[in-house]
Amino acid sequence: MAKLKMGVIGMGMGRTHIRGYQAHPGAEVVALCDVDGKRLKTAGEEVGVPESGRYTDAGEMFRKAGLDAVSVAVPNKYHAPLTIAALRRGLHVLCEKPMATSVREAERMNAAAEKADRNLMINFSFRFTEAAFALKQQVKAGVIGQIYFGRTVWHRRRGIPGFGGWFGQKELSGGGPLVDLGVHRLDLALWLMGFPEPVAVSGSTYNAIASRLARAARKRFDVEDLACGLVKFANGPTLILEASWALNQGEGEHMVTALYGDRGGLVHRNVGGGYEFAAEVFTEEGGDLFTKKLDRRTGPTPSSYGEFVDSILEEREPLATGEQGLKVMKILEGIYRSAATGREVRYRP
Numbered sequence: 001m002a003k004l005k006m007g008v009i010g011m012g013m014g015r016t017h018i019r020g021y022q023a024h025p026g027a028e029v030v031a032l033c034d035v036d037g038k039r040l041k042t043a044g045e046e047v048g049v050p051e052s053g054r055y056t057d058a059g060e061m062f063r064k065a066g067l068d069a070v071s072v073a074v075p076n077k078y079h080a081p082l083t084i085a086a087l088r089r090g091l092h093v094l095c096e097k098p099m100a101t102s103v104r105e106a107e108r109m110n111a112a113a114e115k116a117d118r119n120l121m122i123n124f125s126f127r128f129t130e131a132a133f134a135l136k137q138q139v140k141a142g143v144i145g146q147i148y149f150g151r152t153v154w155h156r157r158r159g160i161p162g163f164g165g166w167f168g169q170k171e172l173s174g175g176g177p178l179v180d181l182g183v184h185r186l187d188l189a190l191w192l193m194g195f196p197e198p199v200a201v202s203g204s205t206y207n208a209i210a211s212r213l214a215r216a217a218r219k220r221f222d223v224e225d226l227a228c229g230l231v232k233f234a235n236g237p238t239l240i241l242e243a244s245w246a247l248n249q250g251e252g253e254h255m256v257t258a259l260y261g262d263r264g265g266l267v268h269r270n271v272g273g274g275y276e277f278a279a280e281v282f283t284e285e286g287g288d289l290f291t292k293k294l295d296r297r298t299g300p301t302p303s304s305y306g307e308f309v310d311s312i313l314e315e316r317e318p319l320a321t322g323e324q325g326l327k328v329m330k331i332l333e334g335i336y337r338s339a340a341t342g343r344e345v346r347y348r349p
C-alpha cells in the first residue's frame, strides 16, 4: 500500500512530529518547511529529507510537494492561517496546541475542515500516554461514576519557554502559560470527563515574577506568568484549572489532574518532576477504601502522530478533534476575558 506523504511546518516541535511519522509504517515525511533556512537545513540533514523537499514558504510546499497531510508546528499566531490554507489545498492537518489564538480563528479552522472534508486534529499529546489511556478506560468502565469536581494543574518553578522570544509576546502567542501548559491539562480533564459543555467561567491572571525577570534581562514579556480559572459545566461539575511558568513552589515541574466522582476518584500526575506519568484510582468497595495504581498498560497506546496517520488511513475522525480544540479555546478565552473584566463569563447554550 502507498504510504501517506507527510509535510511538517516548523522545525522546533515539528522535529518530534517528524520522528512520530517516521515511526509509522503507513507514512513517510517527504517535505519540511521553516522560514528559517538554517534551521530547515539542519533539520533536513538530521531526518533525511533532501534539499528538494525543503521549503521556506508553506504555500509553495502545499502546491509542489504532492502531500496528503501536514503538521503545523509554528508560533500560535500562524496556526489558523496555515491550517486553513492547507485544508483548502485538500490536505489533512495536525495542528499544534493551542489550536489558535482566539475562538473566532478556531471556528474558521473547523469550518475549513468541514468544507474540505479533511481531518483536523489538535496535538493534545498528553492524552497519548499510558497513564491517560488507562484512566480513560477506568472512566469508561464506570469505576469513577459521575464526575462532579476536579482540579487540573501545571506549575513550573521557573520555566518560561524561549525567554524573550515569541512565547512571551501576546501578539504571537495569544497568551502565556494558560495557553501553553494549561491547555494540555484542561484538554486532559475534559477528555476524561467526556467533554461536557461549559456554561460559566471565572478566572484571574497574574504577573508577579516573570515581568521582573524580563525587565532585569531586558527581554520582551507581555503575557501572564500564572493563570487560574473555575469552570462550571451544564451537567453540574466544576473544574479548577491552574497554570504557571514561574511560581515560588518546591517542585521544578508539577502536573496533576485529579477528578472526583460519586463512585471513585482518579489522578494523573507527573513523577520525579519530569514527563513520566502515574495513574491512580481511589474507590470504596463494601465500605472499604481502595487505592489502585497503574503498573503497566498492555493495550496499545498510540502517539498522537500515529493516531493522526491511522485516522486518515482508516477514514475516521481522529481522537483529538477540532471541535474539542474549540471547546478548549472557549474556556481559555473565557478565563482571559473574566480576568480582564473582573466578572464571570457565561456561555450561551
Ligand SMILES: NC(=O)c1ccc[n+]([C@@H]2O[C@H](COP(=O)([O-])OP(=O)(O)OC[C@H]3O[C@@H](n4cnc5c(N)ncnc54)[C@H](O)[C@@H]3O)[C@@H](O)[C@H]2O)c1
Binding pocket: 009, 010, 011, 012, 013, 014, 033, 034, 035, 036, 039, 056, 058, 073, 074, 075, 076, 078, 096, 097, 098, 123, 124, 125, 162, 180
Ligand atoms: N504538544 C506539545 O507538547 C508541544 C511542545 C512544544 C511546543 N508545542 C507547540 O508547537 C508550536 C511551535 O513551538 P516550538 O517550541 O517548536 O517553537 P520554536 O520557536 O522552537 O519553533 C517554531 C519554528 O517555526 C518557524 N516558523 C515561524 N513562522 C513560520 C511560518 N510562517 N512558516 C514556516 N515556519 C515558521 C520558526 O522559524 C521556528 O523554527 C507552538 O504552537 C507550541 O505551542 C507543542
